[in-house]
Amino acid sequence: MSKTTKTEKKNSSKAPSQEAWELRLYVAGQTSKSVTAFANLKKICEEYIPGKYNIEVVDLLINPTLAKGDQILAVPTLVRKLPVPIRKILGDLSDTERVLVGLDLRQRDEQTV
């Protein structure tokens, strides 16, 4: 990733929600883990919260100071900034079930459906 941050915005007109999802993915260089994580994240978001999310990718190799703000130790780490409370999900997000639990999407899904 050559850019510092990479923002993916989806139009939220399709399913307007009271909550906007602000997600931040911390990576360290373009490793296979970070690429996998980003792909997995995108897939999950598209499937469960389409149009309501905003993903920011932070490369710590370029912006090492940002690691302190969100208390990042492991990479890749996905931080759910909004909705509160803050959640952190470590790893390449290959375990979809656990990502959903981590993002509180599993329960929400069951309730809404």
Added chain:
Amino acid sequence: MMKIKNTKAKKLQPLEKISSGISGLDEITGGGLPKGRPTLVCGNAGCGKTLMAMEFLVRGAVEHNEPGVFMSFEENEEELTRNVASLGFDLNALSAKKKIVLDHVRIERSEIEETGEYDLEGLFIRLNHAIDSIGAKRVVLDTIEGLFAALPNHAILRSELRRLFRWLKDKGVSAIITAERGDGLLTRHGLEEYVADCVILLDHRVNEQLSTRRLRVVKYRGSVHGTNEYPFLISKDGFSVLPVTSMGLDHPASSERISSGVERLDTMLGGKGFFRGSSILVSGTAGTGKSSIAAAFVDAAARRGERSLYFAFEESQNQILRNMKSISLDLEPWVRKGLLQFHASRPSLCGLEMHLLTIYDAVRKFKPRVVVMDPVTNLISVGTEIEVRSMLTRLIDFFKTEQVTALFPSLTTGDNTSQSEVAIASLMDVWVLLRNIESGGERNRGLYILKARGMEHSNQIREVLLSNNGIGLVDVYAGPSTVLTGSARIEQEGREKAEIDRRKAQMDRRQREIERERGVTEAQVAVLKAGLEAKIEALNQEITDETLLEQVNAKSRFNIAANRQADVEPKLKNNGTNRIH
């Protein structure tokens, strides 16, 4: 004990070390912690790991111009800053000067979900950034085991930690990693497997309600190190490991002599008193005058213009001053002049090490020539005999190095010298024993010198007299079975005096008698002489008479012959005189 000398003659470069900045630790490790390598400091909660690490960092930044990074997994920056402020470390100022970076890594287990593969590159980046931002040479990770609680995947964690320590080494920073003590293991998660260059174990034990902290260098790869457990302290000046100074016996020996303050005691010690820098044990049961002798010693030092330090473990300063006035030792002027300082505290106030450090501190600051520890035996109530002995050894070594003459009053129970006293006594140069001598319904104080290294000393027992004239030593009367002291001695003195008087009177009388006899004899001689003279006189008279008669006779014979006209002329003179005489 070992003093490690880096063998510079070796062709291979020996392990480089950096000063830990912690007093005493460099002595034990022979120069400090391994340079550019991680050191593991482990111990139970509250034994001073964080503080030790922090002091390592701060001393490095302040004294050796080696900036440092403190990465904390437990306390945040503000807490850390406040915690060490009590030790005089101003972390805010150091941070502002870019000498120290504090980085708090906070991980909330509840916020975290693991979803597959990850590594701790984030931590590496963070640490790397912190190190590079100030050019850090020292790093502390406190307590990295916090990660084990936060991250459920220990397999990843372990491999990442291994990589981290490797990375720290490659980075060339000297690091301290702290870890909690585990059951049967040095650390709870076996970190010693990864950080194997130097392992230091801290321990905090409570013995008879008094806590002592101890430090042990478990392992130091590529270096010789002291293997014992060393007591250490956390005081207002930071972390210090004892022994602080001398671990060898190479202190100077002065041949200067100083007065004990008691004239007769000096006389008993070859007439000159103690050697400067010697250690003197004054032992005795309660009330035998130990403190008085100590006070006299201090007084004598002050008179010489020397400073002295009086550690009182039993009485307060005012009490000592008041009590010593009763034997005309007014110490108050010396206190006012700053020649005498008191440190009065109960021994149970703190552990032995704390006492030791207080004493070190006080001696370093006040620089006395004379120190009194009254009574040293009270310290035994604080530790075991072995601990006290080792503490005293260090203390005596310290005093000797500083050329301080130390007097240790020691309280004994019972008449026999107790076991502990014997243990202490071997450390001492002079042992003055005071004891109660009970006889004739009263108690008196006796004083001996049991030993005095390197000087001739009296083997006699003396009686100590404490009066308002001060301390006096007088000879005792040694009888066939016992010695006489006190009233018995005075009685004996009286008896002897009477005897002398009686003898003197007898002499005088005899002299007078002789004088008289001489008179009589002389008179008799005179009489006899007179008689003799009278006889001689009478005899001479007779002779004269005879001569006269002879002359008369001769004359008459001449006359007759002439008358008869004899043919031979008679001689007149010589005939008679020849015969008479």
